[in-house]
Amino acid sequence: MADDNACSLVQASATNGELEGEEQALLFLDSLDSYLMLLDSLSSSLRQGWLELASARHSMGPSRLSSTLLDLKVQSAATTVMLNELVEESQSVLQPQFTLSKWACLEERIFSPEVVDGSLLKDCNSTWLRHRRPKHVHDVTLESTAVDENVRALSLSKNSSTTSKSVDENKRRYKSLSVFGALVSPKLRAAQVSFETALETIVEIANMRSSILSSFSQLQKDNLDISRWKP
Amino acid sequence: MYGFEAMTFNIHGGYLEAIVRGYRSGLLTAADYNNLCQCETLEDIKMHLSATEYGPYLQNEPSPLHTTTIVEKCTLKLVDEYKHMLCQATEPLSTFLEYITYGHMIDNVVLIVTGTLHERDVQELLEKCHPLGMFESIASLAVAQNMRELYRLVLVDTPLAPYFSECITSEDLDDMNIEIMRNTLYKAYLEDFYQFCKKLGGATAEIMCDLLAFEADRRAVNITINSIGTELTRDDRRKLYSNFGLLYPYGHEELAVCEDFDQVRAVLEKYPPYQSIFSKLSYGESQMLDKAFYEEEVKRLCLAFEQQFHYAVFFAYIRLREQEIRNLMWVSECVAQNQKSRVHDSVVFIF
Numbered sequence: 001m002a003d004d005n006a007c008s009l010v011q012a013s014a015t016n017g018e019l020e021g022e023e024q025a026l027l028f029l030d031s032l033d034s035y036l037m038l039l040d041s042l043s044s045s046l047r048q049g050w051l052e053l054a055s056a057r058h059s060m061g062p063s064r065l066s067s068t069l070l071d072l073k074v075q076s077a078a079t080t081v082m083l084n085e086l087v088e089e090s091q092s093v094l095q096p097q098f099t100l101s102k103w104a105c106l107e108e109r110i111f112s113p114e115v116v117d118g119s120l121l122k123d124c125n126s127t128w129l130r131h132r133r134p135k136h137v138h139d140v141t142l143e144s145t146a147v148d149e150n151v152r153a154l155s156l157s158k159n160s161s162t163t164s165k166s167v168d169e170n171k172r173r174y175k176s177l178s179v180f181g182a183l184v185s186p187k188l189r190a191a192q193v194s195f196e197t198a199l200e201t202i203v204e205i206a207n208m209r210s211s212i213l214s215s216f217s218q219l220q221k222d223n224l225d226i227s228r229w230k231p
Numbered sequence: 232m233y234g235f236e237a238m239t240f241n242i243h244g245g246y247l248e249a250i251v252r253g254y255r256s257g258l259l260t261a262a263d264y265n266n267l268c269q270c271e272t273l274e275d276i277k278m279h280l281s282a283t284e285y286g287p288y289l290q291n292e293p294s295p296l297h298t299t300t301i302v303e304k305c306t307l308k309l310v311d312e313y314k315h316m317l318c319q320a321t322e323p324l325s326t327f328l329e330y331i332t333y334g335h336m337i338d339n340v341v342l343i344v345t346g347t348l349h350e351r352d353v354q355e356l357l358e359k360c361h362p363l364g365m366f367e368s369i370a371s372l373a374v375a376q377n378m379r380e381l382y383r384l385v386l387v388d389t390p391l392a393p394y395f396s397e398c399i400t401s402e403d404l405d406d407m408n409i410e411i412m413r414n415t416l417y418k419a420y421l422e423d424f425y426q427f428c429k430k431l432g433g434a435t436a437e438i439m440c441d442l443l444a445f446e447a448d449r450r451a452v453n454i455t456i457n458s459i460g461t462e463l464t465r466d467d468r469r470k471l472y473s474n475f476g477l478l479y480p481y482g483h484e485e486l487a488v489c490e491d492f493d494q495v496r497a498v499l500e501k502y503p504p505y506q507s508i509f510s511k512l513s514y515g516e517s518q519m520l521d522k523a524f525y526e527e528e529v530k531r532l533c534l535a536f537e538q539q540f541h542y543a544v545f546f547a548y549i550r551l552r553e554q555e556i557r558n559l560m561w562v563s564e565c566v567a568q569n570q571k572s573r574v575h576d577s578v579v580f581i582f
Contacts, residue, residue, distance in 0.1 A: 047568070047570065050568055051564075051565075051568060051570050051573060054561070054564035054565075054568065055518075055576070055577065057560075057564075058521075058557055058560060058561050058564075058577050059521045061338070062299065062302060062359075062560070063338050063339070063342050063359055063360070063361055064338070064342075066359055068342075068346055068351055068355050068356055068359050069342070069345055069346055069349060069351070070349065070351075071349040071350070072349055072350040072351060073349065073350055170460065174460060174461060178406040178407075179345075179349060179406070181341075181345070181406065181409070181410050181413070182406050182407045182409075182410035182411075182461060182462075182463065183410050183414070183454060183457035183458050183461065183463065184457060185453075185457060185521075186456060186457070186517055186518075187518065190518075
């Protein structure tokens with residue numbers, strides 16, 4: 001009787017283990033499918049971006065849009081990737097998780113101590129306030145007011161759901177293209193958006209890959225356990 | 232009818248007009264573009280171009296080819312033709328031909344100044360300059376810290392000196408100031424060229440003033456669209472528009488306050504010549520505007536060849552060649568990126 005009970009317990013455990021294994025296998029295959037779709041999406045974004053860049057070069061001229069105009073001065077990155085390692089409770093393994101921080105001001109993102117620099121902070125605060133030195137003090141107020149009017153008009157003319165944060169992001173996005181001149185073609189901005197989308201997709205791919213590897217190792221472990229339970 | 236150009240033009244300009252009309256017959260046709268659009272690789276493009284006037288310029292280029300190489304070699308052909316015409320020209324045609332290159336000179340100045348601001352090597356920047364816009368002291372631009380020094384050290388001895396009167400300040404050179412300098416110089420150059428052509432009179436004045444007015448209007452539209460969402464104020468935007476053209480002055484007043492593409496469209500549709508351009512575009516679509524403007528420009532440039540005994544044929548030929556080089560650049564990029572389905576997005580047929 002005791003032997004029968006023990007056998008039925010073993011069989012139940014094996015069945016449960018098999019079910020969990022199947023569930024893990026399905027999750028793994030789902031993740032793999034998502035991974036392949038993300039790769040496809042990345043390829044599409046990059047193709048779009050490169051064509052838009054060529055279109056911008058066609059519109060603005062090769063002398064206005066070339067790698068020789070890129071800024072070689074040391075500067076902090078506007079977009080960073082942070083790596084966290086999450087501990088999965090069910091798996092008790094570390095799973096790396098990547099987070100993209102786009103167009104973040106120095107105040108908003110985590111930075112290493114050696115990057116701390118008062119000039120960078122001031123630079124960040126004054127990004128939108130740069131204007132030509134005026135002859136009279138009151139021109140400063142007038143110009144700032146005019147700039148604010150432009151920005152306000154821009155934000156009003158867009159969708160009402162645009163938050164102030166996205167307006168700030170747009171400002172930094174436009175500012176980053178100023179290496180090619182202050183007045184760039186909308187095609188260059190479209191190329192920038194495409195490459196930004198590609199970057200987001202790359203981070204998603206990295207996270208998905210991390211999840212796949214984690215699922216795969218769990219699946220292997222479950223298979224091993226199941227094979228031990230089977231008579 | 233104009234003056235008595237038919238009686239006197241050929242004395243000094245007849246030879247060069249014949250030369251430029253001969254050059255014009257070498258421009259690529261729609262059949263050439265169709266062949267180029269079928270190419271699978273840049274080597275195929277090189278092979279097709281070897282049967283054209285670009286052949287000698289590309290034949291010695293080693294593989295693998297790059298799109299910038301194709302553009303550079305095709306540009307060298309244009310430069311050779313231009314220099315041949317310039318060395319044969321007498322006044323006032325020689326001055327007219329020099330005027331055509333001042334736009335490239337401005338672009339080169341801005342390229343050097345911007346590159347220097349970004350701590351790039353001067354030699355690297357000089358290699359990227361347009362050959363039609365080179366002048367002797369161009370490398371010295373790298374030492375200037377502000378616009379006053381730029382003028383005093385280098386540009387005072389160049390043809391761009393008269394255009395600097397509105398730009399001279401002691402402000403440091405930064406991205407926005409450089410952009411304003413570029414557009415202010417170009418505005419002054421266009422206005423000066425316009426006045427020069429007007430003084431020449433006759434068919435040259437008639438045709439060139441129309442072409443330059445179109446150029447001024449197109450610049451105004453591009454400045455407006457490119458400045459949407461930037462920190463360029465409405466007053467600064469207004470100051471960059473030229474003081475001539477179909478849109479001057481009322482169109483400029485309306486363009487200065489536009490905040491999106493549809494507002495720009497609403498302004499331009501009041502002018503019949505530009506209504507036809509915007510009728511090709513759907514609402515909110517600004518991507519095809521460049522092609523629409525290029526098509527209109529090519530139509531006007533081709534019409535310049537319908538008359539004789541004027542200088543506009545030289546301007547028209549150089550602009551048509553530049554359009555052809557843009558077409559070749561676009562076709563090469565589409566082939567290199569394996570996106571041949573998009574090749575007709577930006578190719579403008581000349582014939």
